[in-house]
Amino acid sequence: MENFPLTLRSLFDRSQSLFAKKEVVSRTSSGIHRYTYADFGRRTKQLSSALQQLGVKPGDRVATFAWNHHWHLEAYFAIPCMGAVLHTVNIRLPLEHLVHILNHAEDRFLLVDETLLPIIERIQDQLTTIEGYIVMTDSQELPPTSLHPVYGYENILNSGDPQYAFIDSLNESAPAGLCYTSATTGKPKGVVYSHRGIYLHSLSIGLADTLGLSERDSVMPIVPMFHVNAWGLPFASVWFGSKQVLPGPAPTPDILLGLIADEKVTIAAGVPTVWTAALKAQEAINADISSLRAVVCGGSAAPRSLIESYEQRLQVPFYHAYGMTETCPLVTVARLKSYQEETSLDEQYDTRAAQGLLVPGLDMKIVGPRGEVAWDGKEMGEILLRGAWVATEYYKDERTQESFQDGWFYSGDIAVIDPEGFVKLVDRAKDLVKSGGEWISSLDLENSLMAHPNVFEACVVGIPHPKWEERPLAFVVLKDAALQAGDKADLLTFLTDKFAKWWIPDDVIFLHEIPRSSVGKFMKRELREQYQAYFTGN
Template sequence: MDNYPLTLRSLFERSQTLFPKKEVVSRTITGIHRYTYADFGRRAKLLSSSLQALGVKPGDRIATFAWNHHWHLEAYFAIPCMEAVLHTVNIRLPADHIAYILNHAEDRFLFVDETLLPIIEKIKDQLTTIEGYIIMTDKKALPPTSLQPVYLYENMIESGDPHFTYPEYINESAPAGMCYTSATTGNPKGVVYSHRGIYLHSLSIGLSDTLGLSERDTVLPIVPMFHVNAWGLPFASVWFGSKQVLPGPAPTPDILLRLVADEKVTIAAGVPTVWTAALKAQEALQLDLSSLRAVVCGGSAAPRSLIESYEQRLKVPFYHAYGMTETCPLVTVARLKSYQEKASLDEQYDTRAMQGLLVPGLDMKIVGPRGEVAWDGKEMGEIMLRGPWVATEYYKDVRTAEAFQDGWFHSGDIAVIDSEGFVKLVDRAKDLVKSGGEWISSLDLENALMAHPNVFEACVIGVPHPKWEERPLACVVLKDAALQAGDKKGLLAFIEDKFAKWWIPDDVVFLHEIPRTSVGKFMKRELREQYQTYFTGD
């Protein structure tokens, strides 16, 4: 058969040929911006031609430092379709990590949101390879800034060549994008995505047993476009002709819910903390969310209680998924097999609270100390992956040798797998509580605690113990700050029938909030440092 290259140009051209009338809705700091895929395509080519005029060549890394909006979507295609590399930079990382990432990637130009200029201005003297800054704003003039040289995005669109065309042939193995992990120790690690990998990952999102994305959908990617390509949704949505709703700068739960109601969003994707906050906001707003056919949840494990709340109280289907920066990111989706729908509702929720079945196209094995684990839902091991959208190395990083071995990516995630092939995350290897030589899953304990009606969030950490090496400590945020926080025994009694006695946390501390990483995950390392002498008294 023909050796047809799988590239982002194919995705882009299909949107222009078949879906020019479909709409992209973008929230900016001044209001709602609307245009069509035809407008999007024209502007993306004009942007590419202006970047070429600035000297951008195939293989050059071009960074974006931006929220989810139409300018960012244009860059998503304008950069890789001219054979440069789209490098999305996490705006929530510490300043020293942002500087490291931009320098390590050797980015030549940086697209910056006007609202984010102060972050880059503070580190500008540390940046060694940036040749210019492109400011994204809907204002007519450049905002005041100490960055130099600067270019106004809209001026670049106006000065672009309307006859610009993309190359006929692009090597499908060439890099199209890159993203760096959010590091808890050491510097972030760079992951490069090929045209072929993004193409095939986009196909996987459209499968009916994964997310089933289609032309009929209106897609709201709450997950940031600076983090793992917004889980691939912008790429797939352009290809399939789905209407996109981009939530813009610093969206609150109220803003997100109003976008769902106003734009009749059918599928939205975000991390558990987003869906927890949205659930609370909806209790007050009581908006019409009936257009939603699914909310997609990933980034960290969602408690069963959250899934039940969406489906029983809001009547919105909840898709639990799992992936990583290194996997583009989709790996598993918790969709029931046909015959599992005959099980009791309780059994169905137990299954759907797992991370789910491996998506078609990937290979996986779960390996423990004695080799591949039994499919019994009990034996723990590390998830290992390979496939066309799984990374094979870190970008210019010696840590490649540790994470990529014998053709497999070693994820660092500890899991079990049941007889049906459903994967359940037990913990990150570094977050397992190791007590008396046995492993305790902090995730299982957190999910059980989250089911308590007075608990808003729960995080369980392993804390040094003089006898047992480590013991679990529960860090809990209550739903109502006015509630009495003294009933620790009652909270632990609530979960004691669900676990072996030695799994139950030795104590509970009540917090106003739990520290989070830049992508919304609990910062367990910070909590472990804070409470490292809690049981030893040192």
């Protein structure tokens, strides 16, 4: 067989030869922008040419600091197809983390959204390698900014060659992308994605038993393009010729539902908090979302109650998935096997509330203190992974040895696996509640609490206890703020027939909102620190 290089250029070229008429719809701060894949291709080559004129060379890192829109999509291909490395930067990180990753990556240029200029202006004096800033705006006039030197995106595009020739000799093992973890502890860690890894990961998204992405789809990645490459959806969509709907800056649930209705979106992807908020908004505005064949949910575990709400109340299939920055990210998808569709509805929802089956192309084992765990759905262990799109190290980081050993990536996620091979996350290793020598899953408690009709969100953490080492403490946001703390006993009673007595949280604290990380995950560390003396009174 021919040793054919698996690079992003193949994805791009296919979109140009077969799907030139297909549409990309992009919401910007000034309105809705529409163009075809042919337009996208011409502008992408112009961007590559313009970056080369600015001095960008193969291997250089070029960063983006932007929302989901057509400018960002062009950068997704223009940068790696010229041999440089696309570094997508999380716009929600603390300033100190932004400074760290931009300097650590040694980015030469930064493409920054016009709406996000003030953030970069605050740290520009601390950036040691950036040689220029390119402002993503559809205006020919540059907005006022203290950044220097600064270029307008459309202006430099006009200087670029629409016939620019991408590198023929791209090595499939060469770096194409760079993402950093959101870092709930310590500094963010960089993960490099090769052309080959993204290519094979894109193939996996099109498999019928994963997301089944195809030319017929209208795809809306709500998950940010700065977060693990929007789960790879923009790359795969270009390759397969899917229509793309990019929701732009700070989209609200109403905006997202409007785009689904107007653009006949068939598949959309986001974290559980997005789908919880969209569910609430849909009940109020009743948008026409009948075009949806699936919503994809990942980033953190989705409660069974959320899955049931979408499928039973909105008649929208709900795909539960799992992955990490280090895995590009797709690892598992909760799709039933054919014969499992004959089981009871209750059993089906229990199965689909798990993280699902390992996708083809990866190897996995779940290892506990005594070795690989039994496939009994009970014995807990850490998920270990390896495969074509799993990282083998962190970028220039000594912490590599902690997570990558003997060819395996140690995920830090604790899970069980049932006899059918369905993986169910129990917790992050650091979030398990260790009480009286036994483990308690905060995720299981959270999911059960969120099934209560009065609960909007719930978070459970382990708090130091003088007798039991740790005890679970529940934090709850109620759907109706008028409900009183007297509902505490009702919530705890709600759990008693679902868990052993020693699993039940010792108390419930009602909050207006639960603190979240930059990618929408609960900030359990903050709650642990704030309430660490709750059971000791110190």
